Amino acid sequence: MPVGTQGTVKAVSPRELHELGAQIILGNTYHLHVRPGEKLISRLGGLHRFNGWDRPILTDSGGFQVFSLARLRKITEDGVHFQNHLDGTPTFIGPEQSMEIQRDLGSDIVMTFDECPPYPCEEAVASTSLDLTLRWAVRCKEWWASQPDESKPLLFGIVQGSSYPELRAKSAQELVKIGFDGYAVGGVSVGEPEPEMMAAIENAEPHLPQDRARYAMGLGTPPQMVEMVARGIDMFDCVLPTRLARNGTAFTAAGTMALKNAGYAEDPGPIEEGCTCYACANFTRAYIRHLIKAEEILGLRLVSLHNLHFYLNLMRTARRAIIEGNFAEFRRAFVAGYKKNEANA
Amino acid sequence: MPVGTQGTVKAVSPRELHELGAQIILGNTYHLHVRPGEKLISRLGGLHRFNGWDRPILTDSGGFQVFSLARLRKITEDGVHFQNHLDGTPTFIGPEQSMEIQRDLGSDIVMTFDECPPYPCEEAVASTSLDLTLRWAVRCKEWWASQPDESKPLLFGIVQGSSYPELRAKSAQELVKIGFDGYAVGGVSVGEPEPEMMAAIENAEPHLPQDRARYAMGLGTPPQMVEMVARGIDMFDCVLPTRLARNGTAFTAAGTMALKNAGYAEDPGPIEEGCTCYACANFTRAYIRHLIKAEEILGLRLVSLHNLHFYLNLMRTARRAIIEGNFAEFRRAFVAGYKKNEANA
Ligand SMILES: [Zn+2]
Ligand SMILES: [Zn+2]
Numbered sequence: 001m002p003v004g005t006q007g008t009v010k011a012v013s014p015r016e017l018h019e020l021g022a023q024i025i026l027g028n029t030y031h032l033h034v035r036p037g038e039k040l041i042s043r044l045g046g047l048h049r050f051n052g053w054d055r056p057i058l059t060d061s062g063g064f065q066v067f068s069l070a071r072l073r074k075i076t077e078d079g080v081h082f083q084n085h086l087d088g089t090p091t092f093i094g095p096e097q098s099m100e101i102q103r104d105l106g107s108d109i110v111m112t113f114d115e116c117p118p119y120p121c122e123e124a125v126a127s128t129s130l131d132l133t134l135r136w137a138v139r140c141k142e143w144w145a146s147q148p149d150e151s152k153p154l155l156f157g158i159v160q161g162s163s164y165p166e167l168r169a170k171s172a173q174e175l176v177k178i179g180f181d182g183y184a185v186g187g188v189s190v191g192e193p194e195p196e197m198m199a200a201i202e203n204a205e206p207h208l209p210q211d212r213a214r215y216a217m218g219l220g221t222p223p224q225m226v227e228m229v230a231r232g233i234d235m236f237d238c239v240l241p242t243r244l245a246r247n248g249t250a251f252t253a254a255g256t257m258a259l260k261n262a263g264y265a266e267d268p269g270p271i272e273e274g275c276t277c278y279a280c281a282n283f284t285r286a287y288i289r290h291l292i293k294a295e296e297i298l299g300l301r302l303v304s305l306h307n308l309h310f311y312l313n314l315m316r317t318a319r320r321a322i323i324e325g326n327f328a329e330f331r332r333a334f335v336a337g338y339k340k341n342e343a344n345a
Numbered sequence: 346m347p348v349g350t351q352g353t354v355k356a357v358s359p360r361e362l363h364e365l366g367a368q369i370i371l372g373n374t375y376h377l378h379v380r381p382g383e384k385l386i387s388r389l390g391g392l393h394r395f396n397g398w399d400r401p402i403l404t405d406s407g408g409f410q411v412f413s414l415a416r417l418r419k420i421t422e423d424g425v426h427f428q429n430h431l432d433g434t435p436t437f438i439g440p441e442q443s444m445e446i447q448r449d450l451g452s453d454i455v456m457t458f459d460e461c462p463p464y465p466c467e468e469a470v471a472s473t474s475l476d477l478t479l480r481w482a483v484r485c486k487e488w489w490a491s492q493p494d495e496s497k498p499l500l501f502g503i504v505q506g507s508s509y510p511e512l513r514a515k516s517a518q519e520l521v522k523i524g525f526d527g528y529a530v531g532g533v534s535v536g537e538p539e540p541e542m543m544a545a546i547e548n549a550e551p552h553l554p555q556d557r558a559r560y561a562m563g564l565g566t567p568p569q570m571v572e573m574v575a576r577g578i579d580m581f582d583c584v585l586p587t588r589l590a591r592n593g594t595a596f597t598a599a600g601t602m603a604l605k606n607a608g609y610a611e612d613p614g615p616i617e618e619g620c621t622c623y624a625c626a627n628f629t630r631a632y633i634r635h636l637i638k639a640e641e642i643l644g645l646r647l648v649s650l651h652n653l654h655f656y657l658n659l660m661r662t663a664r665r666a667i668i669e670g671n672f673a674e675f676r677r678a679f680v681a682g683y684k685k686n687e688a689n690a
Contacts, residue, residue, distance in 0.1 A: 007635060011642040014627070036635045040611055044631055052627045266385055282359070282397045286389055290352060290381045297356040297642055 001026045001058060001237040002308055006035070007051045010242040011297070011304050014052045019278075020308050021316070024056040024108075026237040029101050030065030033093070034084045038104035046106025058237070059107035061098045061140075061158070064186070064218070067116040075115065077132070095139040107153050111184060112140040114158045119190045126162035133160050134174050141178050154181035156215060162187060163196045165203040172207035182213035185233075189218045198227060205232045222251060222314055223335045229318050230331050236315075241307030246300045248292035251310040255338050259303065264289045277309035278302070346371045346403060346582040347653055351380070352396045355587040356642070356649050359397040364623075365653050366661070369401040369453075371582040374446050375410030378438070379429045383449035391451025403582075404452035406443045406485075406503070409531070409563070412461040420460065422477070440484040452498050456529065457485040459503045464535045471507035478505050479519050486523050499526035501560060504549045507532060508541045513548035527558035530578070534564045543572060550577045567596060567659055568680045574663050575676050581660075586652035591645045593637035596655040600683050604648065609634045622654035623647070 002009040002017060005028045009017060017025065027047055032038060041050045047057055066073065070082035070091075079094020093101075098113035114133045117126055137157050144155045157175035161167030175183060188200050201216060208214055215235035216228050225236055241251065248259040252272040259271070270280035271288065279288065279302035291299030314334075321330035347354040347362060350373045354362060362370065372392055377383060386395045392402055411418065415427035415436075424439020438446075443458035459478045462471055482502050489500045502520035506512030520528060533545050546561060553559055560580035561573050570581055586596065593604040597617040604616070615625035616633065624633065624647035636644025659679075666675035 006639040006641055007632070008641050008643040011646070013623075013643060013646070015623070035639060036610065036631075040631070043611060044613055044629065050629070050632050050635075052632070265381065266388060268389055278358075278360070284389065284395070286381075286385070287352070287395050287397075290395075294351040294380060296351055296353050297646075298353040298358060301356070301358070301642075301646075 001235065002241070002312075003028075003237050003239045004051065004053075004057075005239070006031050007041075007047065009308075010246070011301050012242070012308065014054075016278075016305060017053070017308075018055075020305070021312055022055070022308070024058055025053060027057050027059045027105060027107065028062070028065060029059045029098060029105070030062035030069070030093075032059075032105060033062060033091075033101050034086055034089075038101045042104040042106070046104075048106055056108040057106070058109040058156075059102045059105055059111065060217070060237075061111040061113040062093055062101065063098070063114045063158075064116050066093060067118075075132075077135075079113070079136075080115075095136040096143050099140055099143045102153070103147070109154045109156060109182070110144075112137045112155070112157050112180075114160055114186055116160070116187055116190070117162055119162065119187075119192050121162045123162075123164050123167075126160075126164055126167055129162075130160050130167050130171055133158070134171065134178075137175060137178055141180070156180055156182040156184050156213070158184045158186040158217070159204045159208075160187045161200070161203075163192060163200065165199065168200055168203035169207055172204040176207060176209060180212070182215060182235075183208045184215040184217050184235075186217045188216060189220055194224065197224070198231065201228055201231045201233060208232075222311070223338050225311075225314065226318060226331050226334055229315075229322075230327070238311065241311050242304045245303035245307050248289070248299065248303060250303050251307050253334070253337055254340075259285060259289050260292055261289075271303070271306050272310070275306065275309065277306045279306040346580065347586070347657075348373075348582050348584045349396065349398075349402075350584070351376050352386075352392065354653075356590075356646050357587070357653065359399075361623075361650060362398070362653075363400075365650070366657055367400070367653070369403055370398060372402050372404045372450060372452065373410060374404045374407035374443060374450070375414070375438075377404075377450060378407060378436075378446050379431055379434075383446045387449040387451070391449075393451055401453040402451075403454040403501075404447045404450055404456065405562070405582075406456040406458040407438055407446065408443070408459045408503075409461050411438060412463075420477075422480075424458070424481075425460075440481040441488050444485055444488045447498070448492070454499045454501060454527070455489075457482045457500070457502050457525075459505055459531055461505070461532055461535070462507055464507065464532075464537050466507045468507075468509050468512070471505075471509055471512055474507075475505050475512050475516055478503070479516070479523075482520060482523055486525070501525055501527040501529050501558075503529045503531040503562070504553075505532045506545070506548075508537060508545065510544065510548040513545055514552055517549040517552035521552060521554060525557070527560060527580075528553045529560040529562050531562045533561060539569065542569070543576065546573055546576045546578060553577075567656070568683050570656075570659065571663060571676050571679055574660075574667075575672070583656065586656050587649045590648035590652050593634070593644065593648060595648050596652050598679070598682055599685075604630060604634045605637055606634075616648070616651050617655070620651065620654065622651045624651040 004025045069085040072083045074081040095113040102110040115129045117129045157180035159171045161171040188197050213234045216233045250257045250271045264285040267285035321327040347370050349370045414430040417428045419426040440458040447455040460474045462474045502525035504516045506516040533542050558579045561578045595602045595616045609630040612630035666672040
């Protein structure tokens with residue numbers, strides 16, 4: 001899922017997202033609550049009409065941003081008191097408030113409100129936090145169950161438990177008892193080493209039902225995503241394609257490419273040979289490097305398009321490999337090809 | 346003509362320019378000479394292949410930027426010694442160098458190299474400057490005449506003469522004697538009051554041949570352009586559509602509109618009712634205001650598209666009015682409608 005933090009996938013239009021084949025985008029509940037506010041968006045017909053995106057939207061619960069961006073947090077059983085990062089306005093969000101904001105946005109998939117402990121985290125702290133997150137998950141489910149059936153969104157639960165295998169397992173098991181339309185693994189890619197990230201997935205996954213979507217939140221590099229697909233993950237959201245594009249870094253099957261490098265100054269080739277995106281079909285590395293060096297917006301636009309294409313295409317290729325029964329081979333070849341050149345870079 | 350200073354019309358892709366109906370864009374000789382350099386662009390197949398624009402490109406001569414951006418200028422009969430504004434590299438550009446750079450870029454319409462005196466300017470200084478510009482114009486024409494016929498671009502001369510009617514007239518008459526494919530009026534919109542700007546056109550125009558294009562350089566507001574069309578001008582280049590877009594200012598038939606204003610926060614209408622651009626066809630003022638406030642690139646992209654559409658459409662409408670014989674009425678109504686609301690704003 002391309003990430004549309006503030007109601008837009010950065011620098012990319014809905015038409016371009018359509019052409020890239022994006023099926024769903026993510027909206028950030030916290031950011032949209034702070035500005036322009038879900039009530040305003042609701043009065044204008046909801047987030048789909050507001051930002052012109054007519055396919056599904058998944059909204060996060062705001063929990064991650066409350067715990068990473070907001071100031072002066074105070075956590076109670078009810079929820080979280082904080083001052084927003086923009087103008088310090090005192091705000092309270094608990095499970096019910098998060099659900100209501102996501103409803104007002106008109107989201108198609110809503111996420112439970114969770115506490116996101118920092119990394120690293122003592123086991124006792126992680127355990128207490130997980131219990132609170134589970135009680136909040138129950139309240140989200142109850143709120144959701146009380147809603148009228150028509151146009152009710154899907155509700156996904158979020159596995160927490162930091163780097164503790166027993167907590168991850170317990171979290172998954174308890175969420176399944178509550179019962180959700182899909183399950184996310186949160187609290188990953190928060191600064192932990194990659195083996196711990198993979199372990200967090202491995203410790204949760206066996207407890208999640210086969211017939212529900214599994215979603216790893218806030219990830220990751222292309223090989224990380226392929227490795228997580230191998231571990232049973234179906235969905236991702238990731239800011240890297242657009243974030244790295246703003247610095248002129250492109251993703252390719254042979255690893256990342258810093259287009260600012262002088263070596264590309266006269267390079268007549270596309271970002272990636274064989275790529276069918278608008279940038280690669282029409283422009284050279286030399287031109288895109290010039291745009292990035294000159295700080296021209298078209299430069300980051302073109303790299304954003306290429307990177308989003310790369311990520312979406314990687315997922316399409318993985319899906320096809322699974323269907324055709326050669327995913328193991330695809331995984332081995334892709335990860336090796338990507339990392340080999342990264343090591344040389 | 347949309348302006349592509351550094352080899353891109355700011356924030357806009359060639360595909361979007363096509364869709365807007367742009368027939369020609371302007372490239373800045375000075376900027377492209379400084380970075381990435383015309384030799385590099387030439388080795389990559391010229392500016393058209395470099396930036397993916399397959400319709401005509403007009404390049405300015407670099408004169409205006411040398412006199413407005415570069416440092417430590419020293420003007421001689423031969424040309425101008427200066428340090429470029431980026432890294433201070435000592436550089437020399439004279440008439441022949443300007444022609445060669447424009448040839449290397451692969452321009453379709455090249456401009457003579459001129460001295461651009463500041464405003465205001467003593468008459469004696471303006472007169473001496475004009476004489477130099479005319480001698481340089483002769484050298485540009487001689488250089489151009491020495492080129493092989495195949496793929497030779499059109500060459501336009503530039504009228505100077507500051508705010509002095511006799512100098513403007515003399516400049517135009519002398520240029521016509523040399524003979525060019527088209528004639529530009531330069532040294533306008535350099536800080537002078539609007540009546541002086543119009544006078545500069547009026548003093549030059551009667552001396553320019555009817556069957557050659559007339560181009561007013563570096564202009565202007567929508568009413569200024571309509572007023573100059575009324576005075577016989579055919580072509581314009583203007584950075585305002587994209588420059589003002591970056592601040593969230595949109596052009597409309599009722600004057601400019603600052604989309605940041607709180608009054609648009611919940612406005613469900615398009616930037617301009619009836620406009621057929623991508624921004625107006627798909628997005629509300631409320632959404633675009635949100636994007637601008639949140640400093641999202643899509644915001645300035647959408648306003649840029651609307652503003653370019655507005656300018657290009659204004660010229661199409663003026664052309665149609667001339668053909669249909671009702672230009673006088675169009676001019677009166679447009680200028681009155683635009684200025685009335687500006688006064689109220
Ligand atoms: Zn590409
Ligand atoms: Zn419009």
